Amino acid sequence: MSKWKKGLSFILVLLVVAVFTACGSTSEETNSGQSDAEVNNQDITIGQINWAENIAVTNMWKAILEDKGYNVELKVLNMGATMKALESGNLDASLEIWLPVQDAIYLEKFQDTVNFSESTWFDNAKVGLVVPTYLEDINSVEDLNEHKELFNGEIVGFDPGAGTMEVTEQLIKDYNLDLELVPSSEPAMLSQIGKAIENEEPIVAPLWSPHSIFSNYDLKFLEDPQNTFGGVEKIHHATRHGFEEDYSEVSEWFNNWKMDDQQIGQLIDYVESAEDPLDGAKKWIEENQELVDEWVK
Template identity: 55%
Template structure:
């Protein structure tokens, strides 16, 4: 009997071990199921190499990844982003200007892209700028007859941007004998910086919010025909079906609001990070950490 009891005891221990192992496996699987709902989901965000766009895309990357989502950036010009949203190849575009700058995209894709009615920044401005020392150039109309001074060129940024399209319309509207020369926003800003350093003439389309106005003495030219509009508002856009696939994020984006101080501080932190040789995300992390109360308002926390 002692031998049989010993065998029985060993069998019981083995059964307990097997059940424990199965239990641990179930717990592990359950834990994985609990976390997979967010951490395995990727949000594809369009990015443009504009200072404010780099700032807000990195800010949302920090916020969403803290909530367990993966965020992938896709550096695309505005026209390509709109097409990608329409084709379900992109989830979000965080910067869409109305009523003037991006109206053509709204008309083209209104049935294929979800353009949010919510505004995250309501004090934007767009127009032509020149260095403040150009005292005789104060209106777009003043550019007529000054072609030699500017070599008949308006220094622009990425082709396909709504403001570039509006600038082409402005050239026609004002009868200017100028060519709009495309490049990129960083290249345009560098040309403006170099022109001011040499106290040379230059004219470019620019916008607020932009940190360059805190760094350089520039002035907007009057636009009596209102080709650039007056106050612009910045919205976001998503692919159709995004609100069903990501209802939580969809609501957070609709809650999102920034003013001059908040967007200015964010852009400054991004600039400081880049000047220190760090990635923009470092500046965004710092801003989010210091502005958690505002972020929590967007997240309803």
């Protein structure tokens, strides 16, 4: 081989080495950039359950957090799937845990793998069976067997697996009720309640307060002498392990969060009356900015 060909070959080798070195450097820089992006990740995933107050508060927090620069995704799940997703880390937060009774089964099962907040955002919740107020002879759970024919032997329920549905099943056993709990969904249950009241027909269903339905219809909670549903319930939130360390600021905001009956009732009304729930939540935030500022100070 001639000297000039050897020289050319040597130059080509140097060029190839330089190209690969440059590629390696670019790859390392890219990977480094990706790593930094992951560390500074502002994405938060919140579980949403198709209950009126849950849709309201999840959209409220989506609006609040996105205004602060976070990217918030709402994932629609049932309660059981929500707990499993928090346990696996596929979900960052769930904003509605009713204690000490309604969601006690989830606290017992997941207390070691999910963070349940000590703080509460609503302190005067109530759960029980309800009937229309025009059913004057039915005021206690103990009255139901005597009038079971009125209800076709059914208690109209909502999402299977919800804590309140589990407690209602226990209630049927505690009172030896000759009625069957029929699961459906919250919208379907509310629709059935509305149709029954429109025709002044009897209906019995498990419900909870706060809920917008009480501003639409005259309903009464049945007395529960054995206290199966418990007394006053408090609403907590839950997060995946590590959330407090990854999002200390948001964790503090969640712990500062407090609402009363009037505030949550108005929020639910705004969210339900808006074409987009997020727009309804934003309207409520605008009118209650001082309260929100107390949470995110």
